[in-house]
Amino acid sequence: MPxxxxxxxxxxxxxxxxxxxxxxxxREKGLPFEMTALDLxxxxxxxxxxxxxxxxxxxxxxxxxxxxxxxxxAITEYIDEVFPGTPLYPTAxxxxxxxxxxxxWLRSDLMPLRQERPTEVIFYGQKMAPLxxxxxxxxxxxxxxxxxxxxxxxQSLFEQWSIADTDLALMxxxxxxxxxxxPQKLAAYARQQWQQPSVQEWVQQARPxx
Numbered sequence: 001m002p003x004x005x006x007x008x009x010x011x012x013x014x015x016x017x018x019x020x021x022x023x024x025x026x027r028e029k030g031l032p033f034e035m036t037a038l039d040l041x042x043x044x045x046x047x048x049x050x051x052x053x054x055x056x057x058x059x060x061x062x063x064x065x066x067x068x069x070x071x072x073x074a075i076t077e078y079i080d081e082v083f084p085g086t087p088l089y090p091t092a093x094x095x096x097x098x099x100x101x102x103x104x105w106l107r108s109d110l111m112p113l114r115q116e117r118p119t120e121v122i123f124y125g126q127k128m129a130p131l132x133x134x135x136x137x138x139x140x141x142x143x144x145x146x147x148x149x150x151x152x153x154x155q156s157l158f159e160q161w162s163i164a165d166t167d168l169a170l171m172x173x174x175x176x177x178x179x180x181x182x183p184q185k186l187a188a189y190a191r192q193q194w195q196q197p198s199v200q201e202w203v204q205q206a207r208p209x210x
Contacts, residue, residue, distance in 0.1 A: 006033035007063040014205040015119045017170050018072035019060040025076045027198035029085040073103045088163045099164035113138035117174035155192045169193035
């Protein structure tokens with residue numbers, strides 16, 4: 001396998017959904033990479049040396065042959081454009097645009113749901129209070145959005161897996177793994193996506209206590 005000189009910065013708890021998205025992308029491409037975990041609790045991402053590398057001072061950040069890039073969807077698009085192997089996005093322009101839409105929306109909307117069902121629910125089994133009215137509304141918005149995109153019985157958003165599937169399944173798992181009600185069709189889709197070996201590799205990472 002060729003050397004690619006890739007370094008991925010992630011959070012030390014391996015709880016960032018955005019770091020997970022990039023990790024899965026690299027694994028799906030079959031790329032060798034090194035990984036460095038930063039303790040966000042001690043503000044390691046604010047360290048001047050890291051701030052020079054990651055202009056946004058966030059994780060994930062990917063460094064490829066001296067080129068550093070942050071913001072997960074920008075990184076996954078870069079990986080797909082630069083490296084051969086398993087496609088991360090559909091090739092048809094409209095489907096590719098739709099996958100990007102899914103990623104952008106999941107990162108910019110549903111804030112009450114993300115706050116009340118953080119990824120610690122998924123990766124640490126945390127139990128939280130019942131959903132507020134705002135979070136219920138966000139969950140219903142998620143269900144409506146996903147149901148419109150997924151035909152009955154579909155195992156992926158498009159003809160084959162894309163990184164947008166991983167991102168959407170993770171959002172649904174925020175509810176499923178807290179035993180919040182999820183429509184059967186969406187739960188079946190999310191469980192199928194969760195079995196992706198690259199996803200399970202991230203899920204099984206050794207995590208420090210909260």
